[in-house]
Amino acid sequence: LQIILVLCFLLFWLYSAGASSVQKLSNIEELKNAEYGKSAPHHGLQLLFWFAQKVLDVDKNNNLILDLNFDPHRGDFGFHLYENRQGVLPLLSWQSYYSVGNLSYPAANALPPYVRRYYRNTNVPEKNMDRLIVSVDQNRPNRMFKVFITTHNQEKSDFDPSKTYEIDPALISEIRYPIDCRLHEEKKNMDDERCGQFLKQIEYNSIDCTYISRRKKRSPLSQCNTFEGIKLVIKSTKQGSAKLTWKIPVDIMKNTKKVVVNIDTWQNTHSSDRKKKFTLYEPSGDLETSVSLNAGLQPRLQLFDSFGTPVTWYGPEFDGANRVIPIRIKGFDASLQLYVEDGKACARLFIKKTFSNWKDVLYYSWVGFYKRSQHENHDYYTYQYAVKFAKVQSYNTMMYDIYQYKSNLAIAPEVQIRLLMNRNYNSVLAQTTSWESDEEITILPSKICKSVPGHKPELPLLWSDSEYFYGPEFYDANKEFPTAISNFDASLQLFTKDGKACAKLYIEKTFCDWEDVFYYSWVGFYKSSDDKNGDYYTFQYAVKFKKIESNSTKDYDIYQYKSKLVIAPGVQIRFLLDKNYDKTLAKTKPW
Numbered sequence: 001l002q003i004i005l006v007l008c009f010l011l012f013w014l015y016s017a018g019a020s021s022v023q024k025l026s027n028i029e030e031l032k033n034a035e036y037g038k039s040a041p042h043h044g045l046q047l048l049f050w051f052a053q054k055v056l057d058v059d060k061n062n063n064l065i066l067d068l069n070f071d072p073h074r075g076d077f078g079f080h081l082y083e084n085r086q087g088v089l090p091l092l093s094w095q096s097y098y099s100v101g102n103l104s105y106p107a108a109n110a111l112p113p114y115v116r117r118y119y120r121n122t123n124v125p126e127k128n129m130d131r132l133i134v135s136v137d138q139n140r141p142n143r144m145f146k147v148f149i150t151t152h153n154q155e156k157s158d159f160d161p162s163k164t165y166e167i168d169p170a171l172i173s174e175i176r177y178p179i180d181c182r183l184h185e186e187k188k189n190m191d192d193e194r195c196g197q198f199l200k201q202i203e204y205n206s207i208d209c210t211y212i213s214r215r216k217k218r219s220p221l222s223q224c225n226t227f228e229g230i231k232l233v234i235k236s237t238k239q240g241s242a243k244l245t246w247k248i249p250v251d252i253m254k255n256t257k258k259v260v261v262n263i264d265t266w267q268n269t270h271s272s273d274r275k276k277k278f279t280l281y282e283p284s285g286d287l288e289t290s291v292s293l294n295a296g297l298q299p300r301l302q303l304f305d306s307f308g309t310p311v312t313w314y315g316p317e318f319d320g321a322n323r324v325i326p327i328r329i330k331g332f333d334a335s336l337q338l339y340v341e342d343g344k345a346c347a348r349l350f351i352k353k354t355f356s357n358w359k360d361v362l363y364y365s366w367v368g369f370y371k372r373s374q375h376e377n378h379d380y381y382t383y384q385y386a387v388k389f390a391k392v393q394s395y396n397t398m399m400y401d402i403y404q405y406k407s408n409l410a411i412a413p414e415v416q417i418r419l420l421m422n423r424n425y426n427s428v429l430a431q432t433t434s435w436e437s438d439e440e441i442t443i444l445p446s447k448i449c450k451s452v453p454g455h456k457p458e459l460p461l462l463w464s465d466s467e468y469f470y471g472p473e474f475y476d477a478n479k480e481f482p483t484a485i486s487n488f489d490a491s492l493q494l495f496t497k498d499g500k501a502c503a504k505l506y507i508e509k510t511f512c513d514w515e516d517v518f519y520y521s522w523v524g525f526y527k528s529s530d531d532k533n534g535d536y537y538t539f540q541y542a543v544k545f546k547k548i549e550s551n552s553t554k555d556y557d558i559y560q561y562k563s564k565l566v567i568a569p570g571v572q573i574r575f576l577l578d579k580n581y582d583k584t585l586a587k588t589k590p591w
């Protein structure tokens with residue numbers, strides 16, 4: 001009996017150890033041998049290729065760094081929380097898993113066409129089973145600790161542990177760098193081709209005739225892969241309508257009696273609207289239509305043979321924001337996105353729910369709509385105040401609220417929107433890339449910060465843990481911890497030196513652009529906490545505070561200012577965002 005018990009225990013132990021031990025793939029060869037997603041319509045390898053292109057850097061702890069604008073919590077590219085209830089992936093303590101690749105999410109439209117290709121053109125479950133999962137920390141959502149690829153288990157409502165792999169950063173780097181240096185220069189426009197090369201290297205089988213023939217019973221097998229090389233792209237005319245650019249391989253043109261393109265939203269598969277139907281006579285060209293641009297527009301190609309039987313190929317859906325993720329608004333937990341609706345330029349604001357007083361802080365902020373990125377800030381076509389944007393009810397990100405505004409400016413190449421803090425035309429806090437420009441706004445933390453600290457500590461922990469608690473400074477500050485400055489990674493402390501009231505600012509090192517954001521901010525010194533904001537005894541601008549080199553901590557830079565006000569009971573200091581007296585972001589406890 002004892003032996004059986006020991007055996008049972010061993011088996012149980014092996015089982016539970018195996019439950020969350022995921023095989024790690026370190027190079028292309030291992031990926032190839034893993035037999036993961038190696039045939040159409042699987043899209044897991046394409047997801048991995050796409051993700052590798054998004055990685056900008058690998059830090060010294062082997063974490064993958066993406067653009068600072070990127071945030072899976074906001075639902076970018078269809079990322080959403082994965083709870084790992086069944087323990088398929090290793091358990092996490094303070095990070096969370098986010099999964100991408102469910103192509104039915106509207107936001108997944110922002111994934112490139114090579115990821116969505118088979119999804120559009122087949123109707124078997126395999127087309128939407130693969131996922132890529134990352135582990136992130138809420139405070140630095142552009143840093144990925146771990147990356148996994150996995151696939152759904154059709155029987156169970158979770159992932160299949162035997163088809164789940166961890167991806168070593170070395171493999172990401174291998175995929176990221178093109179095989180051929182010549183290609184590297186043209187990388188931007190070539191991701192599609194490069195993904196094709198990558199798939200070839202893994203020996204991905206792209207022949208999807210089985211799926212085509214299941215959809216169209218009559219399609220003969222000779223049609224396998226005939227769609228290779230077709231390009232259909234929807235862009236914008238100068239008047240906010242859809243412009244179709246197409247390229248159809250000459251041999252397909254030759255073997256086809258008639259080529260028709262429907263431009264319509266995906267749901268309206270049987271549209272009979274003549275305005276949305278176009279016959280193509282040339283193998284390539286541009287066509288300006290009168291169809292208003294809207295998210296989800298899709299060009300559907302119909303190739304008619306001599307019997308008049310059409311075969312349909314579904315082109316890439318138009319993404320309402322042109323596959324551009326929202327841009328960070330400097331110094332705030334908020335971001336801005338340009339998108340199109342009914343051919344008009346629209347602005348979307350993502351406000352983190354924790355930024356609950358945003359309507360006070362951004363009370364005078366406005367979004368300007370510009371016809372061109374070269375136009376001066378005062379040269380807007382139209383504008384709207386941020387606080388007047390309408391809240392979107394249906395959006396389901398747990399951490400953000402979304403507000404939108406539709407302007408009367410027709411979308412066109414070069415259109416840009418900007419968020420300005422106030423009536424001062426120099427107060428730009430965010431600007432989008434211009435519509436259809438190929439450049440991306442890429443912000444890499446190490447490029448704008450001198451140091452990238454680790455996990456963001458909670459303020460009270462920092463001070464209670466450190467020498468400040470016990471050191472003389474703590475007593476100089478009347479044993480008060482610093483007061484957080486609302487919505488910013490900064491805090492304020494009142495202390496005394498030589499009998500005078502002094503202010504100390506703690507600025508988190510990740511808050512690199514604090515001097516821009518706090519350009520007009522000031523600290524007021526008050527004899528009493530009852531004094532009105534305008535009744536300060538003296539004040540100093542935050543950017544004029546002196547940096548204390550030696551006493552900076554790992555995560556904070558410290559700046560201080562000594563006033564002429566004699567310290568006495570009741571003395572208080574306040575941090576105000578700008579010249580406007582009602583924007584108090586922090587108040588210390590009275591001395």
Ligand SMILES: *[C@@H]1O[C@H](CO)[C@@H](O)[C@H](O)[C@H]1NC(C)=O
Nearest residue numbers: 102103104105106128129152
């Ligand atoms: C994929 O997303 C759709 C739409 O949000 C949802 O209904 C479906 O359950 C998701 N599928 C899986 C397997 O998570």
Ligand SMILES: *[C@@H]1O[C@H](CO)[C@@H](O)[C@H](O)[C@H]1NC(C)=O
Nearest residue numbers: 467471472473548549550551
């Ligand atoms: C820095 O901290 C040390 C010890 O806590 C203290 O003696 C010193 O005066 C501080 N320096 C400044 C410039 O505040």
